[in-house]
Amino acid sequence: MSLQKAKRIIKTGKEFIGTPYVFGAEPGRTDRFDCSxxxxxxxxxxxxxxxxTSRQQYxxxxxxxxxxxxxxxxxxxATPKRAKLKGIQRIGHVAIFIGNNSILHTSRVEKKVAIASLxxxxxxxxxxxxxVVE
Structure with a gap:
């Protein structure tokens, strides 16, 4: 992925910091998200x-x-509920790597779009x- 495109993607994601986490949020909505x-x-x-879904995205x-x-x-x-499963069934969460050992995501942990340390x-x-992007 070009650095410029990565910066634009991350900038867009940061615009949603604070947006609530809701598991199963409908695609296309911007008032709530789940990780995928x-x-x-x-x-x-x-x-x-x-x-x-995160497993499909993988x-x-x-x-x-x-x-x-x-x-x-x-x-x-892996999420706690999926930790004992095998293969891609273990995947329960996806995040965007933003550098400096940090991710941009939304999860049950933060309950909103946030930047978190790995x-x-x-x-x-x-x-x-x-x-996923060259």
């Missing part, structure tokens, strides 16, 4: 059409080793990363 509807909306605003783009993650890449996590909570739950 947030990612789907923000990327869609920049012409990148992504599927609706199948898009190309895998990136965590050591090579760049701003704008998607990070995928350490220590999210780092332990990290499953993988994907580059």
């Amino acid at each position: 509807s947030f990612v789907q909306y923000v990327y869609g605003e920049h012409g990148n059409i992504l599927p609706r 199948l898009v783009g190309k895998p990136v080793p965590f050591a090579s993650v760049r701003r704008g890449d998607l990070l995928f996590f 350490n220590p909570y999210w780092r332990k739950k990290l499953i993988g990363a994907r580059r």
Whole structure:
């Protein structure tokens, strides 16, 4: 992903900081999000059409080793409810990597769109990363 495009995607996402988290939020709504509807909306605003759920989003783009993650890449996590499942069924959360060991996302933890540190909570739950935009 070009650095400029990543910056634009992140800027769009930051415009929604504070927007409430609602599990199962309808796609296209901007008054509430869940993790994957947030990612789907923000990327869609920049012409990148992504599927609706975090597990479907994990199948898009190309895998990136965590050591090579760049701003704008998607990070995928296990959630407590899914931790014991296998394969992509473990994925229960997606976030946008914004650099400086931080993610932009919405979750049950923050209850709204927010910037969070990967350490220590999210780092332990990290499953993988994907580059969905070149």
